[in-house]
Each structure stands twice: as C-alpha cells, then as structure tokens.
C-alpha cells in the first residue's frame with residue numbers, strides 16, 4: 001500500500017476526526033467524505049500516526065448511503081477547502097454520527113459501559129449554515145483570500161463560506177487583495193465585523209452574553225457559534241442550582257464567563273479562575289472585578305494545582321483540545337468535593353480524562369452534547385461527574 005493507491009472499500013462505522021473506518025487486507029483505513037455502509041473508491045493519502053493504519057480520500061461513490069446529499073458548498077470537494085468534513089450529509093445525520101463518536105470514545109477509552117444511556121445530543125440554532133462568527137483566511141500568491149486545503153499549505157480561494165455568518169461573508173467580499181501569505185481574522189461581534197491582522201489581535205472586543213458585557217481580547221479564546229456561551233452558561237447554571245457552592249475552581253477560565261455564572265448564583269462563594277493566557281487573564285480580572293472573593297490567576301493550571309492544598313465544592317474545567325491530562329485530573333479529583341463539570345471540545349480527551357475520574361472514585365452522571373460546529377467533525381460535550 002502506498003500514497004496515491006486507489007482501493008475499493010466497504011465503509012463501516014464513523015470514527016473520530018471526520019472519518020469513517022474501512023478495512024483493506026486487515027489494515028484499517030480512515031476515509032474522508034464517505035458515510036457508514038457506503039461502498040467507495042478511495043485514494044490513500046498518508047499513513048496515520050503509529051504507521052499501522054492509513055488516511056484516504058473518497059474519489060468515487062459506488063453505493064451511496066441514503067443519508068448522502070450533494071454538498072451545498074462548491075469548495076467541499078476532493079482537492080478543496082479542508083475546513084468542513086460532513087457537507088455531504090444533513091445536519092441532523094451529522095448529529096447522530098457525532099453522538100456515535102462520543103459514545104464509542106467513552107466506551108473504549110473512558111471505560112464507560114453504559115455511555116449510550118447517559119449521552120444526549122441537544123439541538124442548537126443555527127444548526128447548519130451561517131453560524132461561524134469568526135473565520136481565519138490567508139492570501140495566496142496572487143493576494144486572493146481563502147482557506148488552506150486538507151493537510152496542505154495550498155489555498156482554496158473562496159468568495160464566501162457557507163458556514164460563516166452573512167455579515168462576515170459580506171465583509172470578506174469587500175476586502176481588497178493583500179500581500180501573499182498574510183493571515184487575517186474576521187470576527188463578528190454584535191452587529192459589526194472586526195478585521196484582525198497580526199498587529200491588531202489584542203484589540204479589546206466587548207462581548208454580550210444574556211445582556212451582560214464581557215471584555216475579551218481579539219487574540220483570546222471566544223466560542224465561535226453565536227449561541228454557545230449562552231447555552232453553556234445556562235447549562236452550568238442549571239447544574240449548580242441544586243447545589244450549595246461555597247467554594248469553586250474555574251480551570252482554563254478564559255475571560256471568566258463561567259466564574260461569573262457561578263458567582264451570580266452564589267455571590268459569597270470563594271474561588272479561583274485560572275487561565276494561562278495573559279490577555280484573557282487580564283480580561284477575566286476586569287470581568288470579575290465585582291466579586292472580590294474570586295482570585296484570577298494568570299498561570300498554567302499545572303503550575304498551581306499540585307501546590308494548592310484547598311478543596312472545593314465545585315470544579316468547572318474547559319480545557320483545550322488536549323484535555324486536562326492524567327496528573328491534573330487525578331489532582332482535581334481529590335480537590336473537588338461534590339461535582340465536576342467538564343466542558344470538552346475533544347471527545348477522545350474527555351474519554352481519557354473520564355477514565356482517570358472513574359479510577360479516582362467519580363461517577364460520570366451524564367453528558368450533554370451540542371453540535372456548535374455543524375459541517376465539521378467538532379462538537380462540544382458537557383460531562384457532569386459526581387462523587388461515587
């Protein structure tokens with residue numbers, strides 16, 4: 001088997017990362033742009049990490065799934081934009097596939113045997129197009145803007161992006177050519193679109209969540225789906241309403257949105273919001289300045305958590321894609337008293353961290369799933385752990 005070989009494959013189940021699994025002579029192949037139960041011709045792209053399996057691209061569909069549709073985006077093609085993974089099926093079937101991915105990861109990596117019973121996919125709006133409030137584009141050698149192709153430095157020039165907000169697309173089409181290799185971000189906020197270049201990333205943006213204002217630097221993290229901060233805040237609020245929170249930890253806190261939810265419900269609770277990005281940490285300090293008993297620490301979770309000896313009623317964590325990792329997870333399992341709410345953007349990391357929580361006496365009560373990233377393979381999970 002070598003890159004470029006075209007194989008006829010029977011597609012099995014969905015896999016993490018926007019792929020489905022197929023097998024050729026007992027070798028596992030992760031195939032893009034296909035669906036479970038299809039028969040396709042796929043071209044091998046490269047060996048997967050570990051060098052035992054392959055990545056491949058569908059080049060011809062022989063037997064199509066009943067869930068297949070023509071892509072509404074002209075840039076979603078074999079050699080096209082690398083951004084979306086599931087344009088060839090409906091948003092509702094994508095949600096089914098994403099739930100399957102989560103369940104499989106929790107069963108295999110998280111040692112959760114009843115994952116299907118405790119994971120629930122929720123509806124979000126918009127659930128298909130025009131949801132991205134932020135896009136990052138790069139200019140090609142002619143100065144035209146576009147997205148990088150899959151696993152390539154080549155650029156797919158675009159005139160608009162179907163999943164981007166209408167105003168973002170309008171702003172994109174009004175831009176002139178720019179010097180080759182320049183990256184810019186277009187960020188929708190309230191009713192305007194801000195264009196951020198290398199030198200203007202630290203511009204401060206005023207964000208609104210449920211009529212509340214938050215300061216956030218343009219370079220810092222902010223969820224891209226217009227409803228996600230609201231929906232996640234409401235879910236956390238619902239989860240903590242039944243508790244009595246005197247102390248809390250908000251790990252990977254960003255600009256302090258979740259600390260704000262906790263403190264609004266328990267104004268006298270003491271806690272720490274920990275965020276390693278200096279700009280986001282500064283924003284959190286100012287966003288939470290009305291609550292004197294919360295300390296915002298601008299440092300890495302792992303440089304603080306092993307030294308601190310306190311315990312907390314509630315731990316909320318929203319780590320980056322890599323997850324919290326074994327040592328942080330083991331430690332916070334000892335520090336948390338009643339509940340751990342884990343917001344995860346990567347199901348494999350959540351599953352690995354779940355196994356650690358389980359080994360340390362915690363029960364995964366439920367996982368609420370939100371497809372805040374329609375057409376891509378990404379989704380958000382909120383896992384609630386209680387003491388066993």
Ligand SMILES: C[S@@+](CC[C@H](N)C(=O)[O-])C[C@H]1O[C@@H](n2cnc3c(N)ncnc32)[C@H](O)[C@@H]1O
Pocket residue numbers: 221222223251252253254255256257258274275276277280299300301302318319320345
């Ligand atoms: C997924 S974002 C969540 C932010 C925030 N909870 C929100 O929803 O707006 C992850 C955040 O963790 C921060 N971060 C990444 N690694 C970190 C670490 N080792 N320690 C502390 N913060 C970290 C990032 O800067 C980012 O703001």
